[in-house]
Structures are given as C-alpha cells and as structure tokens.
Amino acid sequence: MNESxxxxxxxxxxxxxxxxxxxxxxxxxxxxxxxxxxxEEMMRVSSALSxxxxxxxxxxxxxxxxxxxxxxxxxxxxxxxxxSQLLASFWPRPGAGLSPVIALLSLVLLIAVxxxxxxxxxxxxxxxxxxxxxxxxxxAQRKMLAQIAAPGARIIDISGTExxxxxxxxxxxxxxxxxxxxxVTGLAPLEPGQVYQFWLIRGxxxxxxxxxxxxxDGWAVMQITADVSPGSFNAIGVSVEPEGGxxxxxxxxxxxxxxx
Amino acid sequence: MSNDDLNDEQLxxxxxxxxxxxxxxxYDRYASAVMGLALKIMGDRAIAEEVVQETFWRVWRNADxxxxxxxxxxxxxxxxxxNLSIDLWRRRKTRPLPAFEAGDEQQIxxxxxxxxxxxxxxxxTVKHQRVRAALTALPPAQRQVIEMAYFRGLTRxxxxxxxxxxxxxxxxxxRLALQKLRESLQAQGFDD
Numbered sequence: 001m002n003e004s005x006x007x008x009x010x011x012x013x014x015x016x017x018x019x020x021x022x023x024x025x026x027x028x029x030x031x032x033x034x035x036x037x038x039x040e041e042m043m044r045v046s047s048a049l050s051x052x053x054x055x056x057x058x059x060x061x062x063x064x065x066x067x068x069x070x071x072x073x074x075x076x077x078x079x080x081x082x083x084s085q086l087l088a089s090f091w092p093r094p095g096a097g098l099s100p101v102i103a104l105l106s107l108v109l110l111i112a113v114x115x116x117x118x119x120x121x122x123x124x125x126x127x128x129x130x131x132x133x134x135x136x137x138x139x140a141q142r143k144m145l146a147q148i149a150a151p152g153a154r155i156i157d158i159s160g161t162e163x164x165x166x167x168x169x170x171x172x173x174x175x176x177x178x179x180x181x182x183x184v185t186g187l188a189p190l191e192p193g194q195v196y197q198f199w200l201i202r203g204x205x206x207x208x209x210x211x212x213x214x215x216x217d218g219w220a221v222m223q224i225t226a227d228v229s230p231g232s233f234n235a236i237g238v239s240v241e242p243e244g245g246x247x248x249x250x251x252x253x254x255x256x257x258x259x260x
Numbered sequence: 261m262s263n264d265d266l267n268d269e270q271l272x273x274x275x276x277x278x279x280x281x282x283x284x285x286x287y288d289r290y291a292s293a294v295m296g297l298a299l300k301i302m303g304d305r306a307i308a309e310e311v312v313q314e315t316f317w318r319v320w321r322n323a324d325x326x327x328x329x330x331x332x333x334x335x336x337x338x339x340x341x342x343n344l345s346i347d348l349w350r351r352r353k354t355r356p357l358p359a360f361e362a363g364d365e366q367q368i369x370x371x372x373x374x375x376x377x378x379x380x381x382x383x384x385t386v387k388h389q390r391v392r393a394a395l396t397a398l399p400p401a402q403r404q405v406i407e408m409a410y411f412r413g414l415t416r417x418x419x420x421x422x423x424x425x426x427x428x429x430x431x432x433x434x435r436l437a438l439q440k441l442r443e444s445l446q447a448q449g450f451d452d
Binding site for chain 1: 287296388
C-alpha cells in the first residue's frame with residue numbers, strides 16, 4: 001500500500017485533486033484492485049453528498065426548453081463505423097476465387113471510403129458542438145437582456161463625439177448595480193491593430209470595463225460585470241486603443257455619456 | 261410497462277438509442293436534486309438553471325458512454341453537475357452568494373413543474389434528510405473539509421491554506437469524515 005497515494009483517495013472521491021494528482025491515483029488503482037475497491041466505496045459515499053442538498057424545483061420552462069432541444073436532436077443513433085466488420089462482409093470467403101489484385105484494390109478503396117466517412121462524421125460532430133455552444137450563448141444573452149430589462153433598470157445614453165458623430169448607444173444597468181449591458185451602433189471600422197475600449201469614469205479616473213467587439217455593421221453588445229450602482233461612476237466613454245487595450249485612454253475618445 | 265417502471269440504468273440504455281422519453285423520465289427523477297446542487301455551489305438561480313439544462317443535455321449526448329458497471333447513475337449524473345458548477349464557479353472568480361437553504365424565501369417565486377411526481381419527490385426528500393442528518397452529525401471540522409472540497413471544489417492544499425492547518429490534518433479529517441459518513445449511511449439503510 002502506497003501511503004502517500006492512499007492519502008489522496010478521499011480527495012479523489014470528493015473531486016478535489018489537481019490533474020496530476022488525479023492521474024497518479026488512476027495509475028495506482030489500475031494496478032491495485034484493493035485500492036480500487038477502497039476508492040469505489042469512498043465514491044459511493046461522496047456521490048450521496050449531492051443528495052444532502054435541499055431539492056429545488058427548476059421552472060417548468062426549463063424542462064420544456066431542454067426537451068425541445070433533445071427532440072430536435074433525437075434520431076436513431078447509428079452504430080459506430082466498423083471497418084473490420086465492413087471488410088469482413090465484403091472480403092471473399094476461402095475458395096471464392098477473387099484475385100489478390102482485385103482484393104487489394106478493394107481494400108484500398110474501402111480504407112479510403114472509411115477514412116472519408118470518419119472525416120465526415122468528425123465534421124458533423126464539430127458542427128453539432130458549435131451549434132450547441134451558440135445555443136448556450138444565445139440563451140445566456142437572452143437571460144442577460146431579460147434581467148436588465150427588469151423594472152428599475154437605469155438607462156444612460158452614450159453618443160459619438162466629433163470623431164465618430166454617427167455612433168450612438170445605450171448603457172443599461174441592472175437595478176441592483178451588479179451588471180450592465182452596453183449596446184452601440186454606428187461605430188466605424190478600425191485600422192488593423194486597433195480596438196475599441198469601454199471606460200467607466202469614476203470621479204476623474206477612467207477605469208477599463210473591457211474591449212468592444214464590433215461587427216461589420218458597426219454594432220456591438222457588451223456585458224459589464226463591474227460595480228455600476230448609482231453614484232459609483234459619473235460618465236462613460238469609448239476610446240480607440242492599441243490591440244489588447246490600455247490601462248488609461250490613449251487614443252481618440254469616440255463616444256461619451258454622462259449620468260447627470 | 262411505462263418508463264416510470266424502469267430503473268435508471270434501463271432508461272440510460274434507451275436514451276443511448278435516441279429515445280427522448282427516457283431522458284425525460286430521468287429529468288423528472290433528478291432535476292430538482294441537480295438544481296439544488298447547482299444552486300448550493302453557484303448561489304445564483306439563473307446560472308443554476310443553466311447548469312441543470314447543460315447537465316441533462318450532456319447526459320443525452322453522452323448516454324452511450326455511461327456504463328452501469330462503473331457505478332450507479334446518480335453518481336455519474338451528480339458528477340457532471342458538480343463539475344460543471346465548480347468550473348463555472350471558478351471562472352466567475354468571485355465568491356457566490358451564500359448557499360441557498362431550505363425555507364429561503366427565494367424559493368417562493370420558482371414555478372414548480374406541474375408534472376413533478378409527488379411520490380418521487382417524497383423519496384428524494386427522505387434521502388435528502390438522511391444524508392443531511394449524516395453530514396450534520398460529523399464533527400464541524402470534518403464537515404468543513406468535506407464541504408470545502410465537494411461543494412467548493414477546493415484542492416486539499418487550498419483547504420489547508422484557508423484553514424491554516426497542516427496538510428496532514430486535512431488528510432485525516434477527510435478520511436475520517438468519509439468513513440463516518442459511510443457508517444452513518446449504512447446504518448440508515450442508505451444503499452445508493
């Protein structure tokens with residue numbers, strides 16, 4: 001029994017090890033069935049911990065949303081592509097008389113088709129994962145907008161300066177001041193190596209609130225998670241900065257808005 | 261035979277063939293427990309709901325990777341939910357709000373799912389009370405280590421640092437705590 005790794009077992013069961021430590025434990029239990037049994041016992045206990053929590057009903061809309069997504073995805077699952085099975089079904093049985101050359105060509109063709117099928121399968125998996133990520137992002141944004149549109153939200157207009165007079169937007173802060181959303185339109189494309197940076201001006205000090213990702217039409221939507229409670233800042237602005245942003249504004253101030 | 265008569269492992273076999281109704285039954289059985297767990301870790305209902313949705317989505321998409329021989333379904337499910345919650349919590353880099361507890365008035369405005377099975381809910385509640393009693397019966401120092409590791413995802417080194425205790429002490433507390441929990445749960449006939 002390796003005492004130093006045995007000490008890690010409870011923390012493995014509790015999911016509280018670093019990646020390296022976890023790998024050490026996995027190698028250890030792979031070689032020691034008794035250690036594996038001890039760990040499985042601990043894991044049964046730790047999995048019961050999740051049931052110490054008071055159950056809380058999720059809203060009915062959550063189930064509907066999940067099941068809509070699942071049903072849209074549902075279809076009979078195909079078994080994984082099995083090249084050896086495919087070959088076995090095509091390969092001539094002993095005595096069938098297929099020449100070795102044709103057999104070899106068939107094998108090459110099958111491998112090529114198999115490779116193509118696997119590649120297509122990987123591409124479909126990748127696209128599914130991308131779609132899934134986009135759905136999650138959309139849902140998060142919808143929630144964010146719904147929260148911010150709640151009663152008590154504060155709206156501050158932000159307008160383009162002489163550098164970009166066509167730009168305008170709104171800064172919408174949650175009633176509790178915990179977060180906000182900035183929406184901007186009409187921002188001009190920048191030179192390569194430049195970015196738009198958003199600032200909360202607290203007293204006389206601009207504090208960076210992040211970089212704006214502007215699309216081809218000059219639109220940008222940004223979530224701000226800093227303190228935006230009333231009185232915590234007196235103005236907002238957008239400046240043009242070198243790639244990566246700056247600690248303080250260094251370029252043209254292209255948008256400004258005031259809380260007063 | 262309806263899906264309600266099937267056990268978790270049978271439902272997972274059906275889900276792996278692409279049967280949404282099997283997943284729906286599993287959701288009805290466990291969504292409240294997963295929501296409670298995510299809320300305990302995240303302290304934010306909106307994010308906890310996302311964790312619930314993502315957890316069951318992953319169950320659906322990875323149903324064929326579940327093997328009953330490696331352990332019961334709830335352990336697998338709660339492992340997914342816990343890992344998602346801890347990852348999100350770490351990414352937020354800020355402490356969540358205090359854990360959501362029973363009787364908290366925040367519960368009032370949650371819209372309960374009208375399809376919740378009352379008998380299932382009663383059984384979940386009984387299990388909850390038993391495990392909670394076992395956890396509460398631990399010496400506070402041992403319970404603290406378990407909660408920091410399991411519900412906060414802190415490593416043993418981080419726990420030792422936060423508590424200002426030697427690493428060996430943290431090891432002992434975790435080992436004794438799991439041992440006592442096991443004895444306590446077995447004494448109550450808790451078998452999953």
